[in-house]
Amino acid sequence: MPELHGFSPTRPFSAHDFLSFGRDHGIDYQFPSLSGLGHQSFNQPVARGLVNEIVLPSGFRLTNSDLDVLQPYESLSLGHSPLLIVVVLQGRISLEAGGWQSELHPGMALSLQLGPNHPLHAVQLPGQRLKTVTLALDPRHLASPSPHNALLTELLEASQHPVYSWRVPSSLLNVLKQHLETSLPELQRKLLLEGVALQLMALGLPGRDIREPGHAGVSRQDIRRLESVRSVLECAPAEDHSLGDLAHRAAMSTSSLRYKFRRVYGQTVFEYLRSCRLELAKRCLEEGYSVQQSAHRAGYRHATNFATAFRKQFGVSPSDLSST
Incomplete structure (x- = not known):
């Protein structure tokens, strides 16, 4: 039966609280603004909110964090997990793992095989409300014999790219939020979250793209290089990307x-970039930003071009989704 663990709801968390949590989960926390201020400063609140953990039958530990970040802090995850998935629901977080580095925004996710060669370094900036969901697969559970575990082990061993950034489909993201906030009895809530966790696992397996057939004439090394280009387009679509800079990144x-x-x-490079920008703009509109704000945040400089592309992609105008 799943169990619920973690911090108590809606409370301040000091550096000492984080360090205690880190000792239990193999996470090293650092607090730049408190260094050099003495041991007593570690009693000051670093964040306020809630952190809950749910252990699911699938072997995943689901950690749901909803924090107002008051002081900057960093974390380095040093444990081992065959599959770790981080989903950002609100706010932004800078992540680095295995040479991959970027800032994740709402709706983005990072999957990786956590271990000595791929520790996860995260930087949380103050002055924001940060809502994340983390799924960590227990390697002890994966070792137990079952058809499900055998298939998952095979897929993970076939992965050629242990760090994978991706977007969570809007429909699944909305379901995840609903299940986290539901007032259903705890057992039903856990069963619902188990279903979402399995869907996130299916979509977020590292190396999912490079295992697909039909890449004749493209070497695995080139595919890994292409994945670094795809990743930067997906994680930073609003930036001005030139073909020359992207080619340099891919060493092509x-x-x-x-x-x-x-x-x-x-898709072409810029068709893919346009899709990423429009998905970002759609999420901004759903979060309450105006059409102009959403266009700007997604990297569009002209509202007319944005509206035309948005209507072509989604079949509705951006104003249909905007509440302002």
Whole structure:
């Protein structure tokens, strides 16, 4: 039967609280603004809110955090998990793992195989409400014999890219939020979250894209390089990306990047970037931003171009989703 653990609801958390939590879960916490101020400063609130943990039958430990960040803090996850998934629901968080580094915004997720070669470094900035969900697969559970575990082990061992950034589909993201906030009895809530956890696992397996067939003429090394380009487009769609800069990142010529990216992902580089920008704009509109604000946050400089592209992508105008 799943169990509920973790911090008590809606309370201040000091550095001492985080350090105690870290000792239990193999996480090293650092507090830059408190260093050099003496041991007593570690009693000051670093964040306020709630952190809950639910151990699910699938072997995942689901950690739901909803915190107002008062002081900057960093964490380095040093444990081991065959599959760790971090989903950002609100706020932003800077993550680094295995040479991959970016800032995740609402709706984004990072999957990785956590271990000595891929520790996860996170930086949480103050002055924001940060809501995240983390799924950590217990390696002891994966070792137990079952068809489900055998299949998952095979998929994880086949992965050629142990760090994978991706977007959670809006429909699944909404379901996750609803189940976290539901007033249903605890047992029913845990069963609902178990279903969402399995869907996140299916979508967030590292290396999911590079295992797909149909990439003849593109080496695995090139696919890993292309994945670094895809990742930066997905995680920072509002930035001004030039084909030359992206080709340099992939260690390819611009013509090779154009050809190989389309062959692997079925879209041109800038078609993919446009889709990422429009998905970001859609989430902004759903969060209450105006059409102009959403367009700007997604990297669009002209509202007319944005509205045309949005209508073509989603079949509705951005004003249909805006409440302002």
